[in-house]
Amino acid sequence: MKSSANFLESKLPLLFGVLFILGLIAPFAMYPTFLMKILCYALFACAFNLLLGFAGLLSFGHAAFLGTAGYVCGLMVRDVGVTPEVGILAGTVAAGLLGWLFGVLAIRRTGIYFAMITLALAQMVFFLALQIRATGGEDGLQGVPRGHLFGLLDLNDNITMYYLVFAIFCFGFFVIYRTIHSPFGQILKAIRENEPRAISLGYDVSKFKLIAFIISAALAGMAGATKTLVFQLASLSDVHWHASGEVVLMTLLGGLGTILGPIVGAATIVSLQTQLADSVGSWVTVIMGAIFVLCVLSFRRGIIGELQALIKRSGVN
Numbered sequence: 555m556k557s558s559a560n561f562l563e564s565k566l567p568l569l570f571g572v573l574f575i576l577g578l579i580a581p582f583a584m585y586p587t588f589l590m591k592i593l594c595y596a597l598f599a600c601a602f603n604l605l606l607g608f609a610g611l612l613s614f615g616h617a618a619f620l621g622t623a624g625y626v627c628g629l630m631v632r633d634v635g636v637t638p639e640v641g642i643l644a645g646t647v648a649a650g651l652l653g654w655l656f657g658v659l660a661i662r663r664t665g666i667y668f669a670m671i672t673l674a675l676a677q678m679v680f681f682l683a684l685q686i687r688a689t690g691g692e693d694g695l696q697g698v699p700r701g702h703l704f705g706l707l708d709l710n711d712n713i714t715m716y717y718l719v720f721a722i723f724c725f726g727f728f729v730i731y732r733t734i735h736s737p738f739g740q741i742l743k744a745i746r747e748n749e750p751r752a753i754s755l756g757y758d759v760s761k762f763k764l765i766a767f768i769i770s771a772a773l774a775g776m777a778g779a780t781k782t783l784v785f786q787l788a789s790l791s792d793v794h795w796h797a798s799g800e801v802v803l804m805t806l807l808g809g810l811g812t813i814l815g816p817i818v819g820a821a822t823i824v825s826l827q828t829q830l831a832d833s834v835g836s837w838v839t840v841i842m843g844a845i846f847v848l849c850v851l852s853f854r855r856g857i858i859g860e861l862q863a864l865i866k867r868s869g870v871n
Contacts, residue, residue, distance in 0.1 A: 566813070577720050586712040587784065592824045593723040594781040599804040599816030600730050601773035606802075607811035608734055609766040610746030612669045614798050615656065615676025616774055619649040621793030622679060623775030624782035625689050628698040631783070633688075638701045638709055642722070642779040649775020650768050652679075657767035661760055664749075673795065680793045694789035698782055715784060722780050726773045731813065733769060742766055803842060807849050809856030818857050 580589055598620055605611045623645030631641040660671040683689045690696060700709035709715045733739050741762055745752045753759050782788045791797060800823065808819025823842065830838045853860045 569814075574724070577724075581713055581716045586716040588824075588828060590716055590719045590784045591781070591828075592821050593719050594777045594784065595801075595804065595824055596817040596820040597723050597726045597777040597780075598774050599801050599808070599820045600727060601770045601777065602801045603805045603810065603812075603816040604730050604733065604773070605766060605770040606805060607815075608739060608746065609742045609763060610749075611763060611767065612665075612802075613672040613767075613770075614669045614795065614802075615672035615674075615679075616770075616801055617793050617795060617797035618656070618676035618679040619653055619771040619774040620778035620781070620797060621683060621788070621790075622652050623649040623778035624788035624792050625683060625695055627779035628695040628782045628788040629688060631701060632695070632698045637705060638703055638718075638783055641701075642776065642783070645779030645782070646772050646776040649778065650772035652775075653768045653771020654764070656771065657764040661763045661767060673798070676793070676795065676798060680790065680795070683790060683793050689788070692790060694787055695782075696787055698786045698788065700783055700786065709783065719780055719784060722776060726776055729769070729773065734813070738762070738765070800842075803846050803849075805856075807845065807856055809858035809860075809862075812856065812858040812862065815856050815858040822857070 598616075602613070602616050605613055605616075625645075626648040627641040627645035630636045630644045631638060636644070656672060656675050659675065660668050663671055684691055700715060702708055703714070703718060707714050707718075709718060734742075741752070741757055744755075745757070745759055745762060749759060778788075778792060781792070804819035804823050805816050806819070807822060808817065809815025826841070826845070827838055830841060849856065855863060
């Protein structure tokens with residue numbers, strides 16, 4: 555008889571297949587721009603979850619990678635004139651390099667010291683984005699053209715743009731899934747559970763943490779670059795610490811350390827923000843805070859984590 559854990563693992567390919575098919579037909583049933591926003595933030599949350607949920611590193615500065623990649627992509631596409639795929643690649647590489655820099659400076663610290671260093675570095679990025687003339691300051695980087703993918707497909711069509719965003723999300727999710735289920739991912743989990751023991755086994759803990767940080771930063775940057783193309787704008791809100799707080803909320807609400815949790819969390823938060831923005835205005839921030847408190851107090855494992863626990867308790871064979 556299979557254990558409940560094996561049962562859940564065996565059903566993942568089927569679940570992924572169903573979700574993939576739903577993703578393919580979704581733009582014909584819902585507003586494509588809304589779906590693209592969810593996918594961008596879902597990739598951002600999945601990238602953050604790789605770092606916190608599987609490596610045990612709490613970063614309060616992940617918005618720096620989202621926003622930096624957005625600005626780089628926007629400048630490359632609008633001012634340099636490169637094609638969209640090159641702009642996204644440039645933003646991803648820029649975020650990865652920034653992640654390497656952040657990691658080198660912060661990775662040897664742990665706990666609250668690591669979190670505070672990443673927050674301080676991210677605030678420096680926010681200040682630079684505010685002061686550098688090329689970014690547009692408080693007005694943001696406006697008028698970013700979507701262009702033509704590979705010089706052929708017109709991304710001004712929302713359906714075409716959606717399928718590009720969906721493909722990018724699937725690629726990023728696949729990278730995260732393979733990373734988690736690789737020997738490298740098992741080492742990250744060992745470091746998260748008992749770092750001194752991992753060190754005693756001969757693993758270079760700092761190196762593994764740095765690699766995880768770079769992967770997470772690059773994928774967060776991919777989400778940011780894609781978001782800039784979708785909305786044709788890169789703004790200060792993408793590098794603000796509020797964005798870093800939102801991705802923490804998305805990950806915890808969906809289920810920290812789960813595969814699908816960040817996607818569910820991102821979809822929930824983006825949907826609530828979209829629905830509540832017109833009716834409650836700035837109070838949406840208070841509501842998000844209340845949801846965070848409720849999540850921490852009532853279901854600390856998040857939506858997906860609680861569902862998994864329920865299935866285990868039911869003794870599924």
